[in-house]
Amino acid sequence: MRAFRAGLLSTCLVAVMCPPVAADPDGPSSREVERARQTVRERSHDLSRTTAELVTAQSRLNELAAAVERLVEAYNGEVVRLRQAEQAHAQAQVRLAAAAVEVERARQDAALLATESYGGLGSLKPFMGMIVDRGGTDGFLHRAGVLGHLRDERAAFLRRVRDAQEVETILRTQAEWAHAAQQEASERARQAKLAAEAAVARQRRDTRELVARKDSLERQVDAARTRAELLARQRAAATAGLVAGGSAMGDLAANWALTQLGKPYVWAAAGPQTYDCSGLTMRAWERAGVGLDHWTGTQWTSGPHVPLDQLRRGDLLFFGHITSDPATIHHVGIYVGRGQMVHAPQTGDVVRVASIWRGDLVGATRPR
Known part of the structure; x- marks a missing residue:
């Protein structure tokens, strides 16, 4: 072609x-000229249709550019939330470590109390004293008061251990939630980033295709107009018997x-x-x-x-x-x-x- x-x-x-030498009897016929003009009309129609497609493509390109900006901002937001989640997780880990220390200290105190209160024969001394009570400062009533005091002290220690454990459980749950939030924010940031990168790649492909189509269209229009004009000139020259010099x-x-x-x-x-x-x-x-x-x-x-x-x-x-x-x-x-x-x-x-x-x-x- x-x-x-x-x-x-x-x-x-x-x-x-x-240069003029003689009339050219073999110039294009009127039918050939009309066919050429019909080709021009068809290409003009194609030009109009392609121009409309180019307008649509340009509009789509603008929309895509705006979408990329939104995705980039979404990624920026996820990065901020990720940093916040990381900070919350780090703070929860610090509180959890402190709570664990407190639980361990309470356990050690409770173990020491149990050893002093129940270890060896020490646990039978109050009851033996009541059985052989002779009165005085080591009498039954005094020993009963001591036992009651010991029970109150053990109960306080137990409550302390229990409270420390509950605080540790709460903080551990908070730390787990913060960690889960961190992971979710990280995944959202990653997905948003991938979406933005894919959109940018599509934008670049669309831009290249748009430029290529525009260049091709310009060449097609130029070729169509040149051919139609030259055929018309040839027909006119052949009809008039003219050639240039x-x-x-x-x-x-x-x-x-x-x-x-x-x-x-x-x-x-x-x-x-x-x-x-x-x-x-x-x-x-x-x-x-x-x-x-x-x-x-x-x-x-x-x-x-x-x-x-x-x-x-x-x-x-x-x-x-x-x-x-x-x-x-x-x-x-x-x-x-x-x-x-x-x-x-x-x-x-x-x-x-x-x-x-x-x-x-x-x-x-x-x-x-």
């Missing part, structure tokens, strides 16, 4: 822009350049299937018997400079960053008539026809 399109475009341009060598170079339409741009390439800008112009003038270097620098000085109002087919047109400074030249095309040139534009594009009237036009040279 690319070869067919390139051949068709080159045929059209040659017919419109070559120019010098013989320039015509050879320009006509050959038109046969290369549609071939891909490749940096530093000079044919036969791919070209860069100076590679294309070098090969074009090679067909006319003029040798040029594969460099815009020497091509600029390959012949006299031509005023733009005196251009002829085959003249080389140069473009630079500073139009008044030829040292900034970075691009070259070959003039084919009617304000148009053939050139190899840039990476990702193909050899095609374009207007010479660009803001970075420096001047023209006629090789010899």
